[in-house]
Amino acid sequence: MPMLFVDLDNTLSDRASSFQRWATNYLIERFGHADEQLIDKMTVADGDGLRAKSDVAADLAEILDLSASEQADIIAVLRAGTLDELRPTPGITEALDAARASGYEPFIVTNGRPSQQEGKVAKLGLAGHIAGMIVSEAAGVSKPDPEIFEMAARQAGGVLEGGWMIGDSADADICGAVAAGLKSVWLRRGREYPQASPEPTFIADSFVEAVGRVLSV
Numbered sequence: 001m002p003m004l005f006v007d008l009d010n011t012l013s014d015r016a017s018s019f020q021r022w023a024t025n026y027l028i029e030r031f032g033h034a035d036e037q038l039i040d041k042m043t044v045a046d047g048d049g050l051r052a053k054s055d056v057a058a059d060l061a062e063i064l065d066l067s068a069s070e071q072a073d074i075i076a077v078l079r080a081g082t083l084d085e086l087r088p089t090p091g092i093t094e095a096l097d098a099a100r101a102s103g104y105e106p107f108i109v110t111n112g113r114p115s116q117q118e119g120k121v122a123k124l125g126l127a128g129h130i131a132g133m134i135v136s137e138a139a140g141v142s143k144p145d146p147e148i149f150e151m152a153a154r155q156a157g158g159v160l161e162g163g164w165m166i167g168d169s170a171d172a173d174i175c176g177a178v179a180a181g182l183k184s185v186w187l188r189r190g191r192e193y194p195q196a197s198p199e200p201t202f203i204a205d206s207f208v209e210a211v212g213r214v215l216s217v
Helices: 015-031 036-049 053-064 068-084 092-101 114-124 146-156 170-180 207-215
Strands: 002-006 105-110 133-135 159-167 183-187 202-204
Touching (some): 015 068, 105 146, 133 146, 159 170, 170 183, 202 207
Parallel strands (some): 002 105, 002 159
């Protein structure tokens, strides 16, 4: 059975929105109000969850004037807060089920920490709609290394041939797909595709649209 590899953050989950909600609540609790400029600075520091956490903590400490102990705890606070603020995106589980009904094996391939990513899958109710998940920290390899896709396929009992990758990161998801010999769909999220990156097979504005493009081939 061909694989449909899917990213988790900002693909199956709207992490960006959950971060915004957490940042807003954090500022209200800390300062009594949520300054939009501070939220923007926090968002830049977070880097869509892709920056090194030590750098994120250092930048947030400067932005928020955190004490040393607060800086040491801010990443744990951020992770807990974004998880708590996570909300399901309409149509996601139905799209996963449609892919499975069409003969694909939906499987999450995500960079990150197992406990955090497993918490997101549970919060979003995804477990019954996917064949499984592989997380970089547990696997010992991360996207875009093609080995993580090979490991995922073996775990699912599927094959890379005829497989796809859907994700929002040109560097991790699309470069990884190309390296693994997969077709791919990049989620635009209001951005222009990086010219220096290998071209995805398709570009879509939502996960539901992305699955539709895969199933139309």
